Amino acid sequence: MASRKKQAPVPASTNPVSMADLARELGVSMTTISRALSDHHSIGPAMKQKVLKLAKKYNYQPNRLASALRKGKSQLIGIIVPYIEGRFFPSVVHGIETAASRAGYNVIICQSNEDVDQERRNLDILLSAQVAGILVSMSRTTLEADHFETVRGRGLPLVFFDRVPEGDNVNAVVLDDQEGGYVSTRHLLSQGARRIAHLAGPQHLNIYKNRLQGYRQALHEAGMAPDEQLIVHTDMSQEQGAAAMRQLLALPAPPDAVFAAGDYSALGAMQEARRQGRRVPQDVSISGFSNEAFTLITEPTLTTVDQRCEEMGQAAVRLLLDVIEAGTAPFTPRQVALRPELLVRGSSVRAAKAEPAAAHLS
Amino acid sequence: MASRKKQAPVPASTNPVSMADLARELGVSMTTISRALSDHHSIGPAMKQKVLKLAKKYNYQPNRLASALRKGKSQLIGIIVPYIEGRFFPSVVHGIETAASRAGYNVIICQSNEDVDQERRNLDILLSAQVAGILVSMSRTTLEADHFETVRGRGLPLVFFDRVPEGDNVNAVVLDDQEGGYVSTRHLLSQGARRIAHLAGPQHLNIYKNRLQGYRQALHEAGMAPDEQLIVHTDMSQEQGAAAMRQLLALPAPPDAVFAAGDYSALGAMQEARRQGRRVPQDVSISGFSNEAFTLITEPTLTTVDQRCEEMGQAAVRLLLDVIEAGTAPFTPRQVALRPELLVRGSSVRAAKAEPAAAHLS
């Protein structure tokens, strides 16, 4: 549409200049060039300057393929995630890319689309690409972790994050979900709640099991017997959150607080509570999990738990680099559990500092 | 914590097996191996089967580094984005990765962090990595596109998306923002609105300029003179959206609809309107832009424009592959404009089919 500027007549495909070209031009050997460029010790400062100047002049770019082939190791880190969408994985990937590039690595990313076979193929591809290490968050359909053994067999550094296999013989970075459930519940207690319900997630997934566990632990420590009626299992959707709330409010003794294992179910619950004329947080306090973007714009804003996505990515890279640097030296698999951060917002803070309320304990 | 399963005593770093290994074992030449594996025509079916069987047995993985080095082209596509967060870029990357891997390519991803220098370094890295092509969404601080000339100079396929340089001598995929502004405004008109305000974004960014342009076009076609008082410039934040709404409602003749150039400012406007006792959409209709996740959970849900993130990624890959396949043949730069999708929701639909309202035209 706009002005046709001076357009190159033909995209005169310039060949990249190689070390051999520089060597020829300077009348020295390739070895010298290589040494100058890689800042080797046995090289004269004068020679080095000459080489660097010429390299700059011709805008020399090292061929990383050749280098990696020769050295047997690339500067690439492979990532396998179920998908790149929503809030969680993109943020983790963001953290990974940032930490990796700071350390001089680049990142090649694959999606498994929650499919084990795709995950297997991704592994093969990354092995073929001679990556220096692999970061994986397993697909939902990955029941056995045997395909990761071939990676191990190659002696290739491997670190799992978030969706990790059980056991302590793998490197893994996870969020401490139990702690998340624990601090959330303790917070609700501190606000004066005495009948705290829990909207649980699918219990075959560790994260939800652990959040429930933390909830139980907090109640136990507070000397409260858990009321199984107050634990409702959902698929974590907004709809089922609302349904669960309906069910809870219909109880003879309805809860005065709800800890949901996810933000969407928390949202559904909050909307349902208000629909039924309950005030949030005065009549019923609510807290969620994941720090979804929308939790800041609900009215009231939603108390939630931040999952430290970026930190998880960075921690995974750090661990991977440790393994890489260990080289062939024996490395004992390490597990890292990140401490979640409770974000206290409007949906759970009752006006009066609620300590005295402990009097009317159930 | 859990059971210590049978743990490999030493991670016996198995060397990857090469074509030479297979050749030795079978007593044939590497050429034969290569041909068998790459399904070359001049190879006996018996031989081929033998080779494939052995390859499977040893779990042979081709070394893509070596292959790429030899062929001068890798199966990698480089992406440079300002960052991997929020809704937009992750979705585009998702689309890119999906389309690329379907075509047998893998994706190496870099963030410029909105910094030209970082963008330059990223370009160098991707060139070094001998990628087959590059997809870029420019950083905010990229005022001149001269550093992309070196990529062109190398004859390396290059496609811009979303944040693209001006002019028609680059390959580019963008959303048709003007169309988005146009259909949004037409929709509000069709609902009976007669004084439509616009919350504009920073006008030095093309996307916002074009959305405003679409708004003007729709009004013009409807035979309405634009009222400059109804065009408020904001930084697209929720806060400024609310402030703008306050200002608009204080006018002698306040608007009966608002088209915001972004969802956050739309949200701010909607909240402010309700705070002042205006009903949405009856008293004032509202529509936003970007289809942020939260637009589905506001009350009422927010009418908005979807930016076709994934399609953008796929279109960018398709265009890139076209350029790659053209090889050295001359390729005329191509620009693709994706048609946005208006998502009509509660914030803009007035109960009665509003055509008759045209009577009380201002």
Add this chain to the structure above:
DNA sequence: TTGTAGGCGTTATCAA
């Protein structure tokens, strides 16, 4: 149908 040999660009080893 199969084999031989050279080279892609870099780095490591050895000798000068």
Add this chain to the structure above:
DNA sequence: TTGATAACGCCTACAA
């Protein structure tokens, strides 16, 4: 301090 040379693993004329 520098240079010659041989790999790294794969591909592809060309020859048999």
